[in-house]
Amino acid sequence: MKETGNFKEKKFSWPTGFYSDGVNCDLRKGRPDLGWIFSKTPAQAAGVYTTNKFCAAPTKSTKQLVSDKHLLQCVLMNSVIANSFTGHKGLLDVQSEQEAVSEKLGIPSSLVGVASTGLIGAPLPLKKILTGIDQLKLTKNTTATRAIMTTDLQPKLCCVTVNIAGKSCTITGFAKGSGMIHPKMATMLAFITTDVAIEAATLQALLTELTSSTFNQITVDGDTSTNDMVLTLANGASETALLTSKSPDFNNFKKAYHHVLKSLAQQIAADGEGATKLVEANVNAAKNKAEAQKAAKAIVGSNLVKAAFFGADPNWGRIISTLGATPVAFDPENIDLSLNNHLLVQHSEPLVFNREEVSKSLQSKKVIIDLNLHAGDAAGQAWGCDLTYDYVKINASYSS
Amino acid sequence: MKETGNFKEKKFSWPTGFYSDGVNCDLRKGRPDLGWIFSKTPAQAAGVYTTNKFCAAPTKSTKQLVSDKHLLQCVLMNSVIANSFTGHKGLLDVQSEQEAVSEKLGIPSSLVGVASTGLIGAPLPLKKILTGIDQLKLTKNTTATRAIMTTDLQPKLCCVTVNIAGKSCTITGFAKGSGMIHPKMATMLAFITTDVAIEAATLQALLTELTSSTFNQITVDGDTSTNDMVLTLANGASETALLTSKSPDFNNFKKAYHHVLKSLAQQIAADGEGATKLVEANVNAAKNKAEAQKAAKAIVGSNLVKAAFFGADPNWGRIISTLGATPVAFDPENIDLSLNNHLLVQHSEPLVFNREEVSKSLQSKKVIIDLNLHAGDAAGQAWGCDLTYDYVKINASYSS
Numbered sequence: 001m002k003e004t005g006n007f008k009e010k011k012f013s014w015p016t017g018f019y020s021d022g023v024n025c026d027l028r029k030g031r032p033d034l035g036w037i038f039s040k041t042p043a044q045a046a047g048v049y050t051t052n053k054f055c056a057a058p059t060k061s062t063k064q065l066v067s068d069k070h071l072l073q074c075v076l077m078n079s080v081i082a083n084s085f086t087g088h089k090g091l092l093d094v095q096s097e098q099e100a101v102s103e104k105l106g107i108p109s110s111l112v113g114v115a116s117t118g119l120i121g122a123p124l125p126l127k128k129i130l131t132g133i134d135q136l137k138l139t140k141n142t143t144a145t146r147a148i149m150t151t152d153l154q155p156k157l158c159c160v161t162v163n164i165a166g167k168s169c170t171i172t173g174f175a176k177g178s179g180m181i182h183p184k185m186a187t188m189l190a191f192i193t194t195d196v197a198i199e200a201a202t203l204q205a206l207l208t209e210l211t212s213s214t215f216n217q218i219t220v221d222g223d224t225s226t227n228d229m230v231l232t233l234a235n236g237a238s239e240t241a242l243l244t245s246k247s248p249d250f251n252n253f254k255k256a257y258h259h260v261l262k263s264l265a266q267q268i269a270a271d272g273e274g275a276t277k278l279v280e281a282n283v284n285a286a287k288n289k290a291e292a293q294k295a296a297k298a299i300v301g302s303n304l305v306k307a308a309f310f311g312a313d314p315n316w317g318r319i320i321s322t323l324g325a326t327p328v329a330f331d332p333e334n335i336d337l338s339l340n341n342h343l344l345v346q347h348s349e350p351l352v353f354n355r356e357e358v359s360k361s362l363q364s365k366k367v368i369i370d371l372n373l374h375a376g377d378a379a380g381q382a383w384g385c386d387l388t389y390d391y392v393k394i395n396a397s398y399s400s
Numbered sequence: 401m402k403e404t405g406n407f408k409e410k411k412f413s414w415p416t417g418f419y420s421d422g423v424n425c426d427l428r429k430g431r432p433d434l435g436w437i438f439s440k441t442p443a444q445a446a447g448v449y450t451t452n453k454f455c456a457a458p459t460k461s462t463k464q465l466v467s468d469k470h471l472l473q474c475v476l477m478n479s480v481i482a483n484s485f486t487g488h489k490g491l492l493d494v495q496s497e498q499e500a501v502s503e504k505l506g507i508p509s510s511l512v513g514v515a516s517t518g519l520i521g522a523p524l525p526l527k528k529i530l531t532g533i534d535q536l537k538l539t540k541n542t543t544a545t546r547a548i549m550t551t552d553l554q555p556k557l558c559c560v561t562v563n564i565a566g567k568s569c570t571i572t573g574f575a576k577g578s579g580m581i582h583p584k585m586a587t588m589l590a591f592i593t594t595d596v597a598i599e600a601a602t603l604q605a606l607l608t609e610l611t612s613s614t615f616n617q618i619t620v621d622g623d624t625s626t627n628d629m630v631l632t633l634a635n636g637a638s639e640t641a642l643l644t645s646k647s648p649d650f651n652n653f654k655k656a657y658h659h660v661l662k663s664l665a666q667q668i669a670a671d672g673e674g675a676t677k678l679v680e681a682n683v684n685a686a687k688n689k690a691e692a693q694k695a696a697k698a699i700v701g702s703n704l705v706k707a708a709f710f711g712a713d714p715n716w717g718r719i720i721s722t723l724g725a726t727p728v729a730f731d732p733e734n735i736d737l738s739l740n741n742h743l744l745v746q747h748s749e750p751l752v753f754n755r756e757e758v759s760k761s762l763q764s765k766k767v768i769i770d771l772n773l774h775a776g777d778a779a780g781q782a783w784g785c786d787l788t789y790d791y792v793k794i795n796a797s798y799s800s
Contacts, residue, residue: 053732054724085720085750087733120717121750226721303703304795311796317520320485321626324454332453333487350485350521389792395704396711396787 007162007171007256009263014140015170015195017041017237022143025132027080027118027125034132035144036101037193038074042111043233045072046204048211050228057083057090058114059229061098065113070200072233073111075191076101077148078129079176080118084226093124100133115189117150117176117227145174148189151394152176156190156267162256164249169196169238173260175230177268190215190230190264196253197236198243205245206254207232207261214261217293217382218269219301230261269300269383270365274390279309281369284379291328292373292380298326299369300384310386312362314355316344319369329375336372340364407562407571407656409663414540415570415595417441417637422543425532427480427518427525434532435544436501437593438474442511443633445472446604448611450628457483457490458514459629461498465513470600472633473511475591476501476533477548479576480518481525484626493524500533515589517550517576517627545574548589551794552576556590556667562656564649569596569638573660575630577668590615590630590664596653597636598643605645606654607632607661614661617693617782618669619701630661669700669783670765674790679709681769684779691728692773692780698726699769700784710786712762714755716744719769729775736772740764 014020014037022035047066049059066072076097083090094114102109116124145155156175161168175190207230215230236242243253270278281299286292299305302322308315316337324332337345340361344353367386414420414437422435447466449459466472476497483490494514502509516524545555556575561568575590607630615630636642643653670678681699686692699705702722708715716737724732737745740761744753767786 052721052724053730054720055732085717085748087748120721121745226724303791307792307795310792313796317485320454321452321520324452324626330453332455345521348485348487387792387795389789391703392707392710392787392789392792395707396713 006252007160007259009158009160012142012157012159012172013170015172015193015235015237017195017235018172018193019138019140020144021137021139021141022147023132023135025128025135027078027128032143032147033080034078034129034136035147036074036076036136037144037191037233038105038138039193039233039235040237041235042071042073043235044198044200044203045070045231045233046200046207047229047231048207050226052226052228054085054226056116056227057086057094058116059227061091061094062113062115062229062231065110066231069110071111072113072231073107074101074105075113075115075231075233076133077115077144077189079148079150081116081122081124082118082120082227083116083124084120086121086123089123093126096126097129097133100130104133113231115227115229115231117148117189120226148176150176151273153271156264156271158260158263160256160260162252164196164238164240164243164253167238167240169240170194171196171256171260173264175264175268177271188215188225188228188268192232192260194232194234195236195238196234196243197238197240198234198253202243202245203232203234206257210258210261213293213381214258214265217297218265219297219382219384266383269385272385273394274388275385276388277309277365277367277386279306279367279369279384279386281371281382282379283371283373285375286373286378286380287329287376289378289380292378293382295323295326295328295371296380296382298322300382303387306384306387309362309367310388312359314339314344314358314362320345323371330373331375334374338370340368406652407560407659409558409560412542412557412559412572413570415572415593415635415637417595417635418572418593419538419540420544421537421539421541422547423532423535425528425535427478427528432543432547433480434478434529434536435547436474436476436536437544437591437633438505438538439593439633439635440637441635442471442473443635444598444600444603445470445631445633446600446607447629447631448607450626452626452628454485454626456516456627457486457494458516459627461491461494462513462515462629462631465510466631469510471511472513472631473507474501474505475513475515475631475633477515477544477589478529479548479550481516481522482518482520482627483516483524484520486521486523489523493526496526497529497533500530504533513631515629515631517548517589520626548576550576551673553671556664556671558660558663560656560660562652564596564638564640564643564653567638567640569640570594571596571656571660573664575664575668577671588615588625588628588668592632592660594632594634595636595638596634596643597638597640598634598653602643602645603632603634606657610658610661613693613781614658614665617697618665619697619782619784666783669785672785673794674788675785676788677709677765677767677786679706679767679769679784679786681771681782682779683771683773685776686773686778686780687729687776689778689780692778693782695723695726695728695771696780696782698722700782703787706784706787709762709767710788712759714739714744714758714762720745723771730773731775734774738770740768
């Protein structure tokens with residue numbers, strides 16, 4: 001159990017008033033492929049969505065619902081088939097899913113969000129999905145967190161408790177990656193549930209702000225899939241007073257929420273396809289935060305940097321070259337660079353260092369790049385993973 | 401011998417009045433690593449250079465010379481060590497190289513360009529280079545075209561003859577890649593020599609224009625190295641009348657020159673690190689040329705697209721997803737997509753196709769993607785290669 005400030009990580013469990021379940025409805029063999037989350041009352045809802053022009057039907061539909069009413073009571077989710085690039089039929093299929101859930105749970109279909117991930121361009125096997133909905137129950141199990149997995153090796157989970165107005169509240173998040181666009185698959189989904197009482201507008205502002213420094217700062221190939229979506233549902237079941245940006249505990253909630261988003265983002269990067277390690281870039285002393293984040297993301301997105309770390313190669317020239325190709329402001333004669341706390345470049349002067357020692361440190365499960373641009377006082381972070389044989393294998397071996 | 405319009409490809413040879421040589425000066429074992437090209441008279445010179453903020457010393461210095469005087473008589477070139485990120489000492493080393501060449505050939509040092517490719521951050525082994533300069537001769541051999549190779553599997557060569565005012569003139573180009581930034585190496589160099597009589601300003605305008613649709617449209621990882629440079633030297637030794645943009649043969653020259661640049665660019669992409677095939681994206685009916693080129697380059701730059709082609713997988717969903725993530729204008733409900741002339745998507749409707757047949761066609765040495773955006777009448781092309789196990793191996797195996 002890790003303690004940071006006023007919140008605590010704890011074993012995964014659903015917040016008060018949230019239920020979930022997952023089943024196999026035969027979209028694939030032997031693993032759950034359909035799940036849901038449900039709140040006993042309509043929950044305040046916030047979301048961020050893909051900017052890809054080919055926005056998938058379920059993403060488009062859920063975005064519309066959340067934007068219109070700012071409320072959701074259930075989210076249905078499936079893997080294997082993305083219901084993306086499926087035209088008008090795709091939207092009708094989403095409607096059928098919403099109506100089936102609505103009927104089964106006795107809630108308006110306008111409170112049912114849908115999220116899909118999987119093959120682009122294939123129609124949704126609606127009959128199987130409807131049979132699956134029939135089997136879903138209102139339990140407290142965690143099967144849904146595995147039902148959305150594609151090439152993910154493990155579910156991405158984060159659960160914290162945070163004290164709000166003297167009461168212990170819960171924020172529970174889960175996500176799928178796997179660190180990048182999956183072969184034929186589409187792609188990153190994350191769901192956060194909390195029993196904190198907070199209005200959708202406040203939640204949306206927080207989610208938008210925090211996504212820019214968490215989910216938007218992970219990359220494996222810089223692609224933005226057709227189905228990307230992060231949803232947060234807050235049902236207020238903790239029965240605390242309404243949390244607003246003026247509440248004394250607002251910052252506690254923000255920190256805890258940020259922790260959950262960042263943890264899920266890092267877990268997605270670390271479990272990138274074929275990845276053997278998490279790569280973190282910290283860009284400090286940049287002119288502004290946007291530039292710091294841009295530089296950090298460019299570095300963890302470079303194939304050359306990623307391949308070097310697979311080989312535990314302290315090849316800082318590639319980091320320099322990637323940095324120099326960004327439009328970020330700095331003086332090329334004055335940057336510092338460290339790898340896993342070994343200072344390799346100071347004021348743009350290459351330092352003599354023990355290659356064997358640094359290479360050994362790069363064999364660990366996490367590589368940390370620290371850059372100082374001496375150009376301001378803003379900082380930014382980004383996370384990625386190494387580029388490995390298995391990455392190529394996974395992505396080339398789906399030959400039809 | 402391929403004939404296209406008014407020019408003809410022919411076996412590699414130097415244009416009238418150009419000489420060259422290459423030697424091994426012990427920067428590496430057993431292969432030439434230092435070379436030069438020389439014109440019997442000062443040649444009109446044009447260049448395009450890296451936009452990387454960490455511009456290497458030789459690139460910076462040569463850019464300055466060409467911008468100031470628009471003349472070069474000799475270009476010295478080496479591989480293995482890039483003389484990049486080497487501070488003031490790097491510039492002094494370039495000066496020493498220029499002076500040594502100047503003294504040996506009896507020409508002003510301000511007519512000596514220098515180009516380096518190789519390890520970033522290491523000092524130039526000046527003594528070895530100076531010994532090498534001492535050994536270089538004014539021959540007609542092609543050793544220089546191999547002296548600049550790093551992980552390139554073969555030299556990139558293109559030589560054409562073109563009729564200008566009734567005389568047969570020659571345009572000879574060579575380049576190194578290898579399709580991307582080399583591990584620790586930096587990077588793309590290309591040199592074009594011609595005996596056509598043309599002024600530097602005209603040549604520079606042409607080179608700048610044509611680079612945008614040739615060298616700037618190849619990618620393997622989207623990186624821009626610290627040493628990238630394309631130089632063209634025109635010495636007028638064919639004794640034709642001065643070619644201007646008003647000359648009747650100007651377009652013949654332009655077409656022939658464009659052919660050489662495009663051929664070298666494609667050869668660099670096809671010989672990308674670990675590559676087994678060339679991938680060409682043709683984006684048609686775009687709003688404007690810049691958008692067509694941007695979309696084409698995004699597609700050949702996608703790791704997922706590249707890995708799919710390694711696996712001969714007709715996985716068009718990845719192309720769609722990459723296209724959708726670009727800022728390019730089009731109607732998501734109306735695009736067409738073909739792979740190797742097999743139409744797979746029409747008006748955004750996935751078509752039924754013979755997977756086996758298309759997959760078989762993707763096993764060839766060249767894959768062609770055709771996209772129709774139905775958004776205008778502009779077209780753009782880009783070239784890349786597939787992403788393979790060998791790519792990862794080459795780039796991860798330089799562990800110190």
